[in-house]
Amino acid sequence: MLKRLLLIRGAELIALAILGTIPLTVSNSYALGLLTLLAIYGILLIGLDVTVGYLGQVNLAQAAFLGIGAYTTGLCINLLGWGMPLSLLAAMGITLVIGALLAFPALRLEGPQFALATLSFTALSTTVLNEWESLTQGAQGLSISRPPLFGINLGASGFYWLCLVLMILVWLAMKNLLSSQWGRAFEALRDSPIATDAMGVGTYRHKVAGFAFGSSLGGLAGGLYVLNFQYLQPQVFTYDLMVILLLGVVLGGRKSLWGAFFGASLIVLLPNLLSNRLLFNVISAIGLLVAVAAGVYGLKKKTMKLFQAMAPVVSMGILVAGGLMVENTEDWRKAIFALMLFSVVVGLPEGIMGFASRYLTQLFRIDPPALPAASALDDVLPMQPADGKALLQLRNLKRHFGGVKAVDDVSFTVSSGHIHGLIGPNGSGKSTAVNVISGLYAPTSGEILLHDKALPYGSLFRVARHGVSRTFQNLQLFGELSALDNVMLALKGVYRHPLPMVLLGFARKEEKRAQADALALLDLVGLRDQARTKAKDLTYGSQRFLEIARALACKPQLLILDEPAAGLSHPDAGNLVNIIKRVHQRGITMILIEHHMDVVSELCDTVTVLDGGKIIAEGTAEVVKRDPLVIKAYLGAAEVTAA
Amino acid sequence: MVVSGALMGLVYALIAYGFQLTFATSKSINFGQGELVMLSAFFSLSLLDWGMPYWLMIPGGLLFGVALGLVVERTCVRLALEQKSEGWILMTIIFGLLGFSSAENIWGRDDRPFPTSLPTDALQVFGVNITPLEISVAIGVFTVMGLIELFKRKTLLGKAFEAVSADRDAAELMGVSATRTIMLSYGLSGLVAAMAGILISPITTVGPTMASALILKAFSVAVVAGLDSGFGVVLVGIVLGALESLTSFYLGSGWREAPGLVLLILALAIRPNGVFGKATIRKV
Amino acid sequence: MLKVENLHAGYGLSEVLQGTTLEVPEGKVVALIGANGAGKTTTMRAISGMIKPTKGSVTLGGKAIEGYATSRIARLGLAHSPEGRKVFGPLSVEDNLLLGAYNHLPMFFGFRSKAAVELGKVYELFPRLKERRTQSAGTLSGGEQQMLAIGRALMAKPKVILLDEPSMGLAPVIVLEVFNIIRRLKEAGITLLLVEQFAKSALEVSDYAYVMEHGRIAIAGTPAELHKDERVLAAYLG
Incomplete structure (x- = not known):
């Protein structure tokens, strides 16, 4: 904790002290003008x-x-x-x-x-x-x-x-x-x-x-x-200034306050660099050497392709050669910017700060601040009454893509507190149906009602706000964020401060609360120990579970699970069943798209079977399993031939 | 006046068509396309200065345009596309900057006249004054666009081009190399840019600043019509050209650029995929 | 004809294929079956170069092709009809078929006459496509699009066809038709690797079959052998 404070705040304070005291010691008005521009x-x-x-x-x-x-x-x-x-x-x-x-x-x-x-x-x-x-x-x-x-x-x-x-x-x-x-x-x-x-x-x-x-x-x-x-x-x-500004941000390093600061220094110093011929030659030569070194290193370590290694060298080479040949470097100002920017964008896409911070964090492993204790699950995910009334109703829902009728006149009702299975062969329209419900696609025609009121069409955001949350068949996690942040992002009802208050720093307390709540949800899916792991570094199974925790953070009335078991290993599939049972105990209604008949039989209260975009059967898992049409759909042509 | 404005609009449409070509195959466009127009025009002018006959200058200039298009693809676009990033936006802007600065230093900062062998006297066509030059613009634009469209429809390579824009993965499965097709599209787009430069230079003049003036209007045309709209650009180009001459007549020449920009921002606000564009389907 | 050995591949950090080994002999139909997410489609994608294998080898007619660009593998005689069919929606049916033959037709002129024989064969197999030759492929029904995708693969005169889930999203009657076509291809001596969710039907048309589980081949054998295997019966054949 102390180390973290010292290193991060320390660097800022030192820079500030230097910048603040310069006018006291230096009286050169030109230098002062540059510093003002820098700010x-x-x-x-x-x-x-x-x-x-x-x-x-x-x-x-x-x-x-x-x-x-x-x-x-x-x-x-x-x-x-x-x-x-x-x-x-x-x-x-x-x-x-x-x-x-x-x-x-x-x-x-x-x-x-x-x-x-x-x-x-x-x-x-x-x-x-x-x-x-x-x-x-x-x-x-x-x-x-x-x-x-x-x-x-x-x-x-x-x-x-x-x-x-x-x-x-x-x-x-x-x-x-x-x-x-x-x-x-x-x-x-x-x-x-x-x-x-x-x-x-x-x-x-x-x-x-x-x-x-x-x-x-x-x-x-x-x-x-x-x-x-x-x-x-x-x-x-105009345009010129704009390009220079981009040069500043990209060269300094994107997504970094220090990067912006370095970028600004560079923009301020550039005109001086060009007016002094010797300085320009020296700096472009250094640039060439860096490009050569980085290129050779990158090729050796196989982190760069040939083009990526060579292009900055060629471009800096042109800069050096040009610097020796051209009469007046000021005339070629824009070309010089272009060549420098080109080398950086190709060879050092993260900019100077991105590059530096990678090495600095390796050098001084800074621990993230400690996490608070998890909230009680009852506070985060209150029990919902499961009264068995109709929660979601689909009426004559259709969605066509060109000549393909992916969902063709589908009507069914999901009862509150139930786990409603949606099954059918590949391409039978299950995923399209939930994509329409969750607002990714607008329906071609038909109605979707939640609590007897029409759900908004064609907007994921607005449907989510109405209390329908989902996971994705092809994972849609925020890979660069930690597991904790993935859940915190989705947390509903915690963040109340408007933007100006956030800028002034008043949101820290609700941030702690959000962490505690998110930890409770991670606990529910068994990922509490990996709260700080980036989502993309989790195992495949854990990623699936994280998506469920994230969807729960929206505090949904209806949770849609789109093939949560696809690609899971056996132990993970078992964990998944347990997680779904735990969620069910909180009274949350679910639609479950699933292929494994055994999972469906174990979990679902009602099952709807789709084939070719139409409903071919509906009922409890036991009833559906024995339905001749379902057997046909699942076993395909062989049976049809016999029939 | 409106008619000559509309004919200028055809040149914007031609440059915008160049954007469509590369956008179709790679979902990328060259932000330095204006500089390609300008550099090709300057190069063609130099060819004339070196004593090349007029009829040889045109293919020479076009070849130069193709070469520049290929250079842009190799240096600025390919890496970014491989990394599935949008780095090409920045890279092509950088390329444009380099081209601009080079032109300034090689050919000078001043505008230069571009000679033409056509007579400059206006003709009366249906009661409208048109110069032969302006007619040559219309002929040139339609010839180039017509030939490229014919190529896309009537040859297998052209069909492969369309296949890549419809479904890149599936086209690869047919044995069509997407990389080569993207190269082809950039080459064609360079050719189109060079043609635009050669057509417009005798009417305006050749100078480094012609790039930024042209590119913004071409952008407007491309976005208003939609980057995948085919011949929609022609219509939008004509309308924009005519609007421009009207604005500069009534509001003063400084406002010339305004209608295109306003049109563009309006189009983006109301129909982001363009008037003739198709909506895209999000996939998960 | 096609040999896959110890193939590893995946998306990002998740390694879907963990050492898949299989073989498709010339003139045979081989089925690849297994649960959703087991890695069947990924196997196909890794063979045709749509994703780059991280380890292992793929040989086509004795020539190693792993790591090649997709288009190069296609030109070497591997026709992959992908999951979801992926026809070129804005192009006409006939243009779709002509593009299928891209690897052996001239680029500019005379390609139509060169393709006439193949085109005739495909239209004979799928009369419906002939009726709709000028229609744009995107307006076809799902079943017709599947016919087109198979026809397009045949146009290439390939050494091997990879057919990924031809029954996906189709009504049962059409599925039946698709399997009849596969049977006809088999009679014509076409070498075929078939991924199918309808295990029973797939086994009926194939000479040999592999069952995938978690990125590996779990069981392999002739259809008769698999029918006797209790594990297969329990999991896939009901």
Whole structure:
């Protein structure tokens, strides 16, 4: 515990002490200007890292938000005569709103479309800043003078300290955010957006909020930017800047506050690097050596393919050769960025911090903080009354894919407190049926009622919120999260603090409570000792059980288990039966898709048999087993021939 | 004016068609496609400067485009696709940056005129003023797109191309190499970009900045029409081109870019898969 | 013709195949049966290169093919009709069949005439496909899509066909039809590895069979031998 505190907090405190005391010892105004920019870009990149790192999307709009924030602050000061705090808040507010507005349509998109949407947003905002001359004075530029802060005129070092303080606040807020349910959700939705939706954690809401938050940090940085330079031109906030910002985040290392900080230092230092010829030659030569060493090492250890090892070497080689041949390196600025960025993206995809932190954690094995005691299961998963009334009703449900009728006119009723078996040969429509119930697919026609009320169609998230939870035939765990985090993410009814309170660090207590509750559920499926193990490192059987624990964390009225026994070894299959029995004792209604007839007979109160998308039999397991149609379906053509 | 705008729109459609080609096979597009257009145009101009006859310059320029397309595929796309990551977005942006900077330094930052052998006097067609140049644009665009579509429908290799875009795994099971098909699509997409450069340069001019102006509009067209919509791009391209000339006439030339961008963001908000695109089915 | 020895393969960290060994002699139909999740489909995918085996060997006609790209294995004469059929939905039925013959037809022109003989054979076997030759494959019913998938595999003139769950999702009458077709393929001397959930039917059409459990071959023998095996009877034949 102490070691953890010393190492992690220690590094932060040392960096802070150095950065804070520099103005006292160095009076060079140029160096101070660079440090101020470092703090501003630090804030900007932390904001950009939310989308690029945590949400895993290529965001090309951060330069635009810097610009919008800068103009907002500038205009608030010039036209409205507002003071510094208010104009900075205005910049954050406006970029937050615009960010959210952009995110609503854009984040429904994936990958390339998202990048395109943000790219055009940047182009559009540059156009507007340029052309709306009555407000922004267009290409002429906008001059402002820095207003005093609470009556004090800030000098260069005073303004630097302000920027530094703001960067620290942003840093702390991000730490709070990342160690809360929000951070977990960010991490999880990259692994499996389908599962976050199915667990009732809105994938989309989290993305939009994350993007808007990151954008508002861009706005804050923009406000500071204009206060620093006291002059603005629209041309600054274009494509070029955007690429440089991406360079900063990627080179520094995604998903890391330190990475953003290193990235910012790099961006600040780059222009100086290019203006000094000797320095450039030395650094590019070092880059080449690193690339060669890393390539040889990677090839020897077989962790890299030939292309991955060679490409950075070639690219750095071009940089070195070019540095010796070209007359003026400043002219080739963009090409130089491109070559450096290329080498890093290919050769060192996790960036400098990603690389460093891997080695540092190996070096000083830091123990995670201790876990609280598990909550009582009765508090986490209260007994539900099993009154045998109709819980879920399907009426004439159909789902067709092109010419294939996967579910064709299916009606059945699941009674409260029962385990309802859904069986049938492969491809008989069982999985499609539960996919329609759980909202992954919208039905082609038909009705789904829960407690006699219509269940929402075609939205995993909304169905989950109505109390229907599920596991997946092909596991959809959050592989990078620990078993504990997988369950904590899905926990319903624990996280009550809104985002601003989370940023201020008020969510720690509910976090402890969530840990305790999640441990109780892990205990139920026998995984308590592996709480800290990453889900992807668990054995296959344990992964299946973890999915059940995670689905239970949603506190469902109806739990759908989609082939939980597929691929399980014999002892694990036995464990599974016991787990399902334990869940049954809590009064939770279940739909169980299963192939093994013995498991079905042992567990299910009622069984529905599907074949070719239609129901061919229904009743208790014993009745169904003797049904001639079922025997035919299960044993196939041989019997049909005889009949 | 609207008509010449619409003809410009055909060029956007042609570049957008290049996006569709690579998106079909690999679900990836080249964010540096504008630079491909620009570099091919510059290269073709140099071919003319070196004394190559006009009719030889065109295949020369197209070949250069194909080569660039293949380079993009090998250096920027293949690794990311193998890793199933979206790294290619960043990589192709980087490639574009490199291309831009190289063009600036090799051919200069200024716009240069691109000679043409066609007469520049306007003709009266159905009461509309059209220059032969603009007609050549329309002919060029439709020829290239028509030939590629014909290739896709009438040859087995073309059918294999379609098979890869329908189901990559199944195509591999037929013996179709997905990697080669993706290479082919990038080559074709480079060819299309070069054609767009050669067609548009005599009307505008050739300069490093032509890349970013063109690419954004092509993006708009591709996204509004849908990245898998086939000929939808032509319609959207024409509409966008016409809209642009109207905006720059009524609002001033600085706002030229705006309709495309607004259209794009609107399309994304209302129909993210494009006006002519198909909805995708999520699988578990 | 096809030989698999000590094959290991899986997805990510879970190793599904843990040393599978089997053999498909020329001109024979071999069935692979077992419970869901036992690794039957994974075996097929590892043979055709859709997933890379981590250990073990696969030989086709005496040539080692493990680790090759899927398309290369296909060109060497292995036709894999995958689980879920995977026909090319937007393409026409005939185009689907022509693509099946991709490995031995010319790329650009004249491929239609070169394919005429094979195409005729497939249409003879599946008259329904001939009726629907211009229709896009995605609009076919499940049973027709299965016929198309088998026809597409035949077009390749392959050394071996891997047929994965041809009965999946089909109505019993159609399943019957599918097994009749497999019988006809057997009479025509086609070498076939068949994965089936309907163990009894699969055994009826096959010359030899393997039973998989937990990524390994648990039992092997002729259908007659398996019918006598109590373990098989209890678990799969009811």
